[in-house]
Amino acid sequence: MPPSAAPHNWFEDNGEAYARFRPDYPERLASFLADRAPSLRRAVDVGCGSGQLTALLAPLFDEVTGVDPSADQIAHAAAVPGVRWVCASAEALPLPDRCASLITVAQAAHWFDLPAFYAEVRRIAVDGAVLALVSYGPPRLQGALQDRFRSFYDHEIGPWWPPERRHVDSGYRDLGFPFPEQEAPELEIRRLWVLDEFLGYLSTWSAVRNARNAGCGTILARFSADLSALWGDPETRRPVCWPLTVRLGVVNSGP
Structure with a gap:
């Protein structure tokens, strides 16, 4: 696409955009979680969305179950050997007692009824199973792109x-977490994206959908135009980084 052409308006899209543009997690995260699990029998990824973390766990465990309440998200999850996709809520997991050695939640725990979810964690966990709440905040760009993005994030889309x-x-630090915690390494997601990939990722944000549905598309159009001007050639790949936070707990399922 030549620089003079209008960029695709990703802020009008939805649906498969989540599967296309949400960044994958680093393989080191999956390896670390597998190392901490008491066995490699089964991992359960709750609130899995279209399966960004679920797919990474598949080569490391005998069985992996991805669970999400959205049928649309499950429909856009890729077929992965060893993975079973289930449409269900985090508060009523259709899984047998004491079946999981690793339970993960990536960028979804803030939507859960946590007491009900934690009760389910205790029910399905084997003794010594690991629960990991994974989150990442706003992305980081470089130079003037970062300045314009932070203004958009803090002041324009923030409300x-x-x-x-x-x-x-907060990196989930303000969530109740009633399990003995363990340290996790410093991790981050790194990508080299063209402009459309970055705008496609922003189109998956709930805040962007809320603003658009409220008729405030001018906020989005203005930011898109400003970012396009700062980006230059839209096919230039620019670094995007998300620091990861992992809250890691050990679950004792009890009698």
Whole structure:
């Protein structure tokens, strides 16, 4: 696409955009979680979305189950050997007692009824199983792109975030977590993206959908135009980084 052409308006898209543009997690995260699990029998990824973390766990465990309440998300999850996709809520997992050695939640715990979810964790966990709440906050760009993005994030799109977003910004540190915690390594997601990939990722944000549905598309159009001007050639790949936070707990399922 020549620089003079109008960029694709990703802020009008939805549906498969989540599967296409949400960044995958680093393989080191999956390896670390597998190393901490008491066995490699079964991992359960709750609130799995279209399966970004679920697929990474598949080569490391005998069985992996990805669970999400959205049939649309499950429909866009890729077929992965060893993975079973299930449409269900985090608070009523259709899994047998004491079946999971690893339970993960990636970028979804802030939507859960946590007491009900933790009760399910205790039910399905084997003794010594590991629970990992994984989150990442806003992406980091470089130079003037970062300045314009932070202005958009903090002041323009900020009012449209649902209240639960504050838990993501805190790295889930303000969520109740009634399990003995263990240290996790410093990890991050790194990508080299063209402009359309970055805007496609932003189109998956709930705040962007809320602003658009409220008729505030001018905020999105103005930001898209500003970012396009700063990006230059839209096919230039620029670094995007998301620091990861992992809250890791050991679950004793009890009698």
